[in-house]
Amino acid sequence: MSRQGATQRDLTENPLRKPVNTLAIVPTRSSKITVLARKAYNVLLYIAQEQGIEQEVFRAPLQSILRGVDFNSNAREIVKQHLRAMVSTTVEWQSPTAGEGEAWNVAGLLAHAKVYKQRGENWVEWSFAPNIKHELLEPQRFARLRLDVISQLRRHSGVVLYEICARYRDVGLTARQPWPWWRPVLTGSPDTEDSVKQEYRFFKRDVLKLAIAEVNAVTDLDVELIEHKAGRFIADIQFRVGKKQQEALPLRHPPAPVDLSQVVRATAAGIRSEDAEALIQTHGNEAMTVGLDALLKRIANEFPEPLRDPYRYLRALLESNSATAAKKAAEGSANPPASSAAAAAALEGWTAEWVSTRRALVMAEFEALSLETQADWVERLRAHLYERGVHPSIRKRLETNGWKHPLVTGELIRFFKGADWDRPTPQELLTIAAQRGGR
The missing domain is CATH 1.10.10.10 (Winged helix-like DNA-binding domain superfamily/Winged helix DNA-binding domain)
Structure with missing residues (x-):
């Protein structure tokens, strides 16, 4: 041959x-x-x-x-x-x-x-x-x-x-x-x-x-x-x-070409190729495909205003929208923590770390909006808090200190991103667990 x-x-x-x-x-x-x-x-x-x-x-x-x-x-x-x-x-x-x-x-x-x-x-x-x-x-x-x-x-x-x-x-x-x-x-x-x-x-x-x-x-x-x-x-x-003690999977021939399809899509959406590669490296091709689909829909829908930073939007989206059920995988892991108390403590720690990171990403996304759009969201939040009958002290802080006051920020994030903003997916929890070595 x-x-x-x-x-x-x-x-x-x-x-x-x-x-x-x-x-x-x-x-x-x-x-x-x-x-x-x-x-x-x-x-x-x-x-x-x-x-x-x-x-x-x-x-x-x-x-x-x-x-x-x-x-x-x-x-x-x-x-x-x-x-x-x-x-x-x-x-x-x-x-x-x-x-x-x-x-x-x-x-x-x-x-x-x-x-x-x-x-x-x-x-x-x-x-x-x-x-x-x-x-x-x-x-x-x-x-x-x-x-x-x-x-x-x-x-x-x-x-x-x-x-x-x-x-x-x-x-x-x-x-x-x-x-x-x-x-x-x-x-x-x-x-x-x-x-x-x-x-x-x-x-x-x-x-x-x-x-x-x-x-x-x-x-x-x-x-x-x-x-x-x-x-x-x-x-x-x-x-x-x-x-590993297992039979190797059959191989294809000739070698599969390197997949650049998602990088091409990302650059067409206004994202630098090196930034797109970094996101793929962190989240994988499948998650990138889903995220880009959502990004392109957001770009096509200019309400409440045209998207100013596609990269920042996509990054926040990927951080918050992992598709895999890793929490169940963690619960069924072959190496669970030594006791249910230890498992609960580990889960609580992973969740707290994820929420802290997620909170920072949401705040960055909100601050990337124009001042006019931010003001519109704050006005709608004010009406929302009044309709819900939220404690007057929180409404007062919004009036006197603005949306960045610690008592107000949580309400703003929940109103801006929805009630589930602080609920990580199982895959996101496993990522935190891997980074912390299961501690």
Whole structure:
């Protein structure tokens, strides 16, 4: 079978062979590697390996790399943005294990990229820098990666952790590294003056726990964090890697293209592509689809006034409208808290934290309205409080101190967002629980 025809083979026979030196790449400048860019790069690398090292340049239909791109003006700019970043972003090529693999200098993810039309179809052309091409396409040390699994991961940290742990699935332990080494590797962003001051506990809460939870939920690996102390403080970390005792799902062929459809929709609604990607990373494609549907309806309906900030509106919507019943899942969890009292206390803590965040988001949404619209809402609230016979002290505070007085704000939020504004969905509670490690 020819290398060109190999793209039709089942991926169980021919997964992506990703060189060890590409697993822990870090941008050398202020640029950031997004999760969609990393996924797209994996598809480009897979296709190039199938087409063969003898090729100088590689070509494939755009739709085989990126899904949901009809190449209108918005989509064209998004494609250009990602390809431009792959060419212009220089990265440090390094293995997670010191001394493993060849010693490379910095190089771009791609040497060049071009989008063109051929017989009415959009195609992508790309190449790799000569000093890394051989190792990329004919690697001696590599991780075997399932691209259908990677397509289900939505966090950059989750994708990277899966790729690194897949390299060590037969070893059982990843390399041990100082914990700050993992920060730019997992986030895809170079360290900054602020990030180097970050405490380990926040990195663990915001990056490590969420990445581990995603890998364990989606992939065929079981990953566990191992911490090593120097005195009283965490100095190094590594991960214990196990294989789940279950049959692997059948893989598709060829690799599924990276889904850009929701990013395209979001940019058409006036949201920056990087903001749209961040929302997808946090909430997932399905939630983004539902949120964008609601956003487009709100844009079409200009009452009480035209929407001024689509991004802020969509972000608040996604925060408050998760679709999954995670509370029931938590109640039926295989690892419930030790007692009903402990469960109730944990639930109360998660709910309080969610309500605090939700309250801030609603207030931000209200303050984003024009002063005239705010005044109209306040006037309607005044009439509403009078009709309900609310205690005179609250109505007096509204008259003398305005809607920002603590006694009034709760009434305003309830009137503005409805009686259920402070009732989190089960999925939202589980998100808080994951961030807090179940405490």
